Amino acid sequence: DVDSLIERSLELGVRTHSPVIQALAYKVKGIMLHLRNNITESIDALMASLAFFNQISERRRGAYLNDRADTLWLIGRICDTRHELDLARIYLQQAIEIQTLTKDTCGLAKSYKCLGNTYQHGGLYQDARQNLEYALNLFQQIGFRVYIAHCLNDIGEIYRLGYLQPDTAEAFYRNSMDMYREINVIEVTPVINLVLLLLSKQR
Numbered sequence: 725d726v727d728s729l730i731e732r733s734l735e736l737g738v739r740t741h742s743p744v745i746q747a748l749a750y751k752v753k754g755i756m757l758h759l760r761n762n763i764t765e766s767i768d769a770l771m772a773s774l775a776f777f778n779q780i781s782e783r784r785r786g787a788y789l790n791d792r793a794d795t796l797w798l799i800g801r802i803c804d805t806r807h808e809l810d811l812a813r814i815y816l817q818q819a820i821e822i823q824t825l826t827k828d829t830c831g832l833a834k835s836y837k838c839l840g841n842t843y844q845h846g847g848l849y850q851d852a853r854q855n856l857e858y859a860l861n862l863f864q865q866i867g868f869r870v871y872i873a874h875c876l877n878d879i880g881e882i883y884r885l886g887y888l889q890p891d892t893a894e895a896f897y898r899n900s901m902d903m904y905r906e907i908n909v910i911e912v913t914p915v916i917n918l919v920l921l922l923l924s925k926q927r
Contacts, residue, residue: 726752727756730752730753730756733748733749733752734746734750734753743779743780744776744784744788746772747773747774747779747780747788747791748773748788748791750770750772751769751770751791751795753769753773754766754767754768754769754770754773754795754798755798757769758798763806766802770795770798770802771799773795774792774796774799777791777795789822790822790823790826790828790831792822793822793823793826793831794819796815796816796818796822797831797834797835797838799815800813800814800815800816800819800835800839800842803815804838804841804845807845809842809846812838812839813839813842813843816835816838816839816842817839819831819835820832820836820839823835829862829866830866830868833862833863833866833868834859834871836858836859836862837855837863837871837874837875839855840853840854840855840856840859840878841856841878843855844856844878844881844882844886847886849887852878852882852886853879853882853886857875857879859875860872860875860879863875869903869906870904870907870909872903873904873907873909873911873914876896876899876914877896877897877900877917879896880893880896880897880914880917881893881917884917890921890924890925893917893921897917897918897921898914900914901914901915901918
């Protein structure tokens with residue numbers, strides 16, 4: 725049982741006065757709560773994780789930088805879904821700083837994508853496109869094709885809603901659909917976006 729394992733880990737961390745164990749256990753707890761859509765408790769657990777990461781000694785902290793960045797990324801992502809966009813950007817930019825330092829290309833790509841989405845949701849389309857294009861380039865470098873498809877769709881949305889360039893948007897939607905088809909992933913979002921675009925052209 726995952727929950728009991730997490731609680732035992734937290735108890736062990738308290739008994740041994742280990743900020744590492746508590747940081748990692750709270751991180752996993754936050755992820756599990758997020759997956760169950762228990763957002764408030766998830767944020768509480770992730771913030772506790774950050775607090776314990778900050779207590780790790782300088783000598784050992786370097787080994788857990790990517791774990792800390794993952795936690796920052798998830799908090800930023802949750803803040804974005806709650807439309808707390810300024811707060812989301814703060815956490816995501818902190819994650820990016822760490823991932824740049826550790827050269828975590830995959831983590832960096834995910835953080836730039838999420839940061840681009842926060843700008844997109846706030847109507848800041850230029851900043852959104854720049855971050856999403858940077859994320860797309862990183863995902864292409866590592867061959868993470870499902871996220872390539874995500875980025876292509878998101879950039880298409882920017883050209884449709886932000887720049888009002890339907891032909892460019894259509895090309896991005898179709899490229900996204902092609903990528904999903906190549907990797908046998910069923911994803912209706914670019915299809916719906918393309919249909920909406922084509923309908924708008926007929927008006």
